[in-house]
Amino acid sequence: MSQTITIDPVTRIEGHSKITIQLDDAGRVTSARFHVTQFRGFEKLVEGRPFHEMPSLTARICGICPVSHLIASAKTCDALMAVQIPPTAVDLRQVLNLAQILQSHALSFFHLSSPDLVLGMDANPEQRNLFGVVGQNPELARDGIWLRQFGQEIIALLAGKRIHPAWVVPGGVSAPLTADRRDAIVQRIPDALLRVRRTLDWYKQIFGDFGAEIRTFGNFPSLFMGLVTGKGELEMYDGNLRIVDATGRIVVDQVDPRTYPEWMGEAVEPDSYLKSPYYKPLGYPDGIYRVGPLARLNLIDRVGTPLADEEWAEFRMLERGATLSSFQYHYARLIEMLFCVEKIDQLLNGPEILSDHVRAKADPNRMEGIGVSEAPRGTLLHHYKIDRKGLMVWANMIIATGNNSLAMNKSVYQVARHFVHGDRIDQGMLNRVEAVIRTYDPCLSCSTHAFGQMPMRVQLLAPDGEVLHELKRG
């Protein structure tokens, strides 16, 4: 008798979603789907607004990565004004973006995922949370909280507040950096480096214990996409796009992101509010690609900062070609945190960082603009059209998590097929299905942050709707 298992809601991610797993008569998994159950509508509700409001308006999409939207949106507005913003403004926006990636990666790795890594996938869900980590490995928990706080404080020092600052504006930033604030950040860099490196050493010791998970957590060939500098180094703010295949071979390089409509399609699935972008030349769904930390580290020629480069060289030894297991998003995230700290240090020690020339002003000069940056979760794209008075007439946003939609579905299926068997359901199995989603650190919105206390209900349903088995937690 075929059955459906529903995991609703999925916990320890940003936002609301559920997972359904379909079993056949023999209790084998025949399909598994990841559904995003919330609808936002931002592309529609911004219509008619003055484009100068767009950075702060779109930042409200998310409370975890408002800065990422501020950056991508402000870049789009720069394109509408057709201005080249002052170099100091570029550097300051970069520092802000890197601080954002640092704090978000810390949240994902330490607060949301480390419970699985420290306590094990099969641990009691009541202990398997950040407080459990504090009990088992207090130094790790402290490092995580410290690093997230450091990222948030850089944002507050630059932009005035931690969440939803309005400092990034079309044409640059609204206020220059002061020497005392710069120094307050720079003096904490050595401590930050120490803590990230300590965590990396720990991760490298333990990830071998997760052999089964590494083999089955989204371990499949796909394309990888992300921004790179002109020299092929890791780039979070500017640059052009590169796509590599599963062997690590470059498919296309230095693609101007503004050409995205020519080669990127967006498919709509009937059972999810999340759109599924794909690489058009390979069609749907074969044009599946991944973005985010793992993708970025798979496609670059080198990182571009000394310590992160050393770690990256080791990371590249994991597999020949690209590292395919989504489990290693965790590893990539830690290396990127190291890069963020080093890069922030470099930028803040630049000679012009305290310049007060931080804003270009102009009326709208182009009626259409596209802005792309790297968010913690991957490539983020904003695309606006305005009228001659500067009012929004159309918007399209391809959110970092959306890029991973096809990959997340495929990963859920892979994990479910390996771990779920119809004759028994247990917490460890369900947690693995959730945990694979967590490796992508999906940001479905800013609305909910659950630490395992959210109730989760799983039902096994017969074709006639009869509940055969029910499991509750929380």
Place this chain on the structure above:
Amino acid sequence: MKRPFKTRVKTLTIDGMAVGAREDETILELAQANGIFIPTLCHLEGVHDIGACRLCLVEIKGTSKLLPACMTYAEEGMEVITDSERLLTYRRQVLDLLFSERNHVCAVCVSNGHCELQWLAEKLGISHVGVPYLYPQLAVDASHSFYVLDHNRCILCTRCVRVCDEIEGAHTWDVMGRGVECRVISDLNQPWGTADSCTRCGKCVQVCPTGALFSKGKAVAEMTKKREFLPYLQLMREGRK
């Protein structure tokens, strides 16, 4: 508008405090002169009062009606209460209705942090709006080369109308329609950028209490208003007479 009679002094009490007032002084002016806070939105120092927003309502012993302090003159023996549970309830209701009528979204407003409506709501302890929002679909008028009018944030205080008429002398602004249909309009209900009477002086923008009128190109929370010019302009004009 001041009454044209000779000034005589009246004695009365505000919140139990004995005060002396000129006969042509309103309760609002008298309260402000004595350091007593009465919330206002449509009142603007330098132009005449119209008693539209009803936030300055006060209780006066001997009458069951609540009276607007900006339009009520001091009288001999009056006992005025400016702060009571009843008044607070009514004032909060006034703000509730203002918020619900248009689309006031502070978080993404150019005037966030510099808005009189927002400031008053905070001051009067409004944490939620008690009536359902109307969510009207209102267009933004960005036709002017310097300024933008966003009806979504307009509370119909008509400060813009009065300052443009009484100080600048252009009378570009006026209102049309009634009730929820009421709108501020420029010239003959045409896009602001095409209004010939507008001198582009920007007084209306500076006196607007919310983000309904703002300078073009301002990002969220960037619109600060400068109002000091108004009493100064008036003083200079009176001096010349």
